[in-house]
Amino acid sequence: MNIEYVLPNEIEKRSFEIIDEELDKLGIKLNSDEELVTKRAIHTSADFDYARTMTYSNDAVKIALDLIKNGADICTDTNMTLAGINKAVLAKFGGKAFCYMADEQVAREAKERSITRASVSMEKASKNSKPTIFAIGNAPTALITLKELMENGYKPSFIIGVPVGFVNVEVAKELIIASDVPYIVNRGRKGGSNIAAAICNALLYMCKE
Secondary structure (H helix, E strand, O other), X not given: OOOOOOOHHHHHXXXXXXXXXXXXXXXXXXXXXXXXXXXXXXXXXXXOOHHHHEEEOOOHHHHHHHHHHOOOEEEEOOHHHXXXXXXXXXXXXXXXXXXXXXXXXXXXXXXXXXXXXXXXXXXXXXXXXXXXXEEEOOOHHHXXXXXXXXXXXXXXXXXXXXXXXXXXXXXXXXXXXXXXXXEEEEOOOOOOHHHXXXXXXXXXXXXXX
């Protein structure tokens, strides 16, 4: 293996060229509307399984872009996802990103009710008066709670469902896929806060362009 010398400002561009080359070798052709989002997930993880497991509802990317352009907020289930989102670009369209996981009231209520902070965070976020995109990269209970809220009349504007792990992760994702809310979901156990942020940023950069 030889070292490839690439200028710092060309590294990301070269990375996406390599992703294109690898996808071509694998014989994978991504949907043109979805490819930039899927490639951003691959770029973040170096995992080409995302080319096969990323799942989109009808017109998902178009719907998400329209929401962002019209000032929708983004609610995350981890401060790591929150930190990774390009909030400056989001703010240009009138949106903000927020996370209630560190909120003292949320922590206290979760302890009193013996449920996860992610669940209480989703309940609190559902009261946001603005259209809200939920970016879930860690807690399957966040997705389960969103489904329960939907059954009681709440309708999220959009759900990015990519929690990682083993307990209830796959079933929680399938609940969202079976719902009538527009979504981007990665089927299976893989995902994470970094993937949730990467998907958000892919959408934001598409809006910016």
